[in-house]
Amino acid sequence: MAKPKVATASLAGCFGCHMSVLDIDDRILKLVELVEFNKSPINDIKKFTDRCAVGLIEGGCCNEENVRVLQDFRKNCDVLISVGECAIMGGIPAMRNTIPLKECLDEAYLNGPTVYNPAKKIPADKEIPLLLNRVYACHEVVKMDYHLPGCPPPADTIWEALVALLTGKPLKLSYELIKYD
């Protein structure tokens, strides 16, 4: 039987959750036996080449590209998991959610105390993904099947969740493995 495939993405995140995946230490050898990685920054595969059993999403949606990537993952993954606080509630990027977008951009590019911008232009190149009005949690954009909280989630949390899902066992996290920081 072919190995189940796993895909991962970092949206509006800091890659800390991906570091936590690597933090499973030598169990990564077992993980490679258990699964094959498809689209992921870990192997630098840019496009889905096959249907995946599990998709791990780090970070929330702060721009239109994040939304498109997340929708692509939903289409190509059987089970989609929010990994970490940013995916679950927006995290640090969501600190801008109580401030209107225009005020954020004005502060960053026009009014901030260290800004040097003689042209008084706010970047609007079409190569730059358009910012959303606020940062959205993944489950506000597509259906997410599971949430693994933490900043980042402990390596054991990610390991337990992956092994349970890939071996068809119920996902039951013990008290120490649910943490929000």
Place this chain on the structure above:
Amino acid sequence: MSATFTFTIDGKEIKGQPGQTIMEAAEAAGVYIPRLCYSKDLRPHGSCRVCTCMVNGRPQAACTQPAAEGMVVENNTDELQAIRRDLVEMLFVEGNHFCPFCEKSGNCELQAMAYRLGITAPKFPYLWPDRSVDASHPEVFIDRNRCILCGRCVNASKDADGKNVFQFVGRGEHKRVAVNAEANLADTDLKGTDRAVAVCPVGAILVKHKGYATPVGRRSYDQKPIGSEIESKRK
């Protein structure tokens, strides 16, 4: 007067003293009823409703309801735990709770309650309210983003400190903790050592210059769920 009486919580016989609430009698018997706004030594406020139990088939707040002979109390049922989960999730979405960088994380009763109830993500829409921070005081700050309106600071300031520093203003989603001063917290007679500061269950009222003092792993709720200290007294 020793007119003790008995009632049951989840089928277990509990001894009550006259004048005790269900919460107090349960705690004395080592039965933990989840709660957020209730704090021992303060007048019960009954505002968070997390301690809601079915009392003779009707929902009642255990922190305000007096215990009585023959009462049948349901506490740890699937239905009540689901309601408590909903209440705690609503508190998370109606404030701005950034656990990853909050100084109170690991010692926060709201977070600990969510851990105990096994919440991984709230099911309700995030509201992202615009709330204010008052950092004018040299020893203490208020971050209203994290406030859950439990009322502990209001009661403690009045009853324990005798100062009346805090009060509620506004109604519904506009309700907030205000300070009893012309302008800011700095204009009150609040001290960092006041009971009103210590009783805050979340990171809304904190003493300055003391953040992140305890390493991760050794904080109050890192290893054991909130309430386990009460449950360990159970005979």
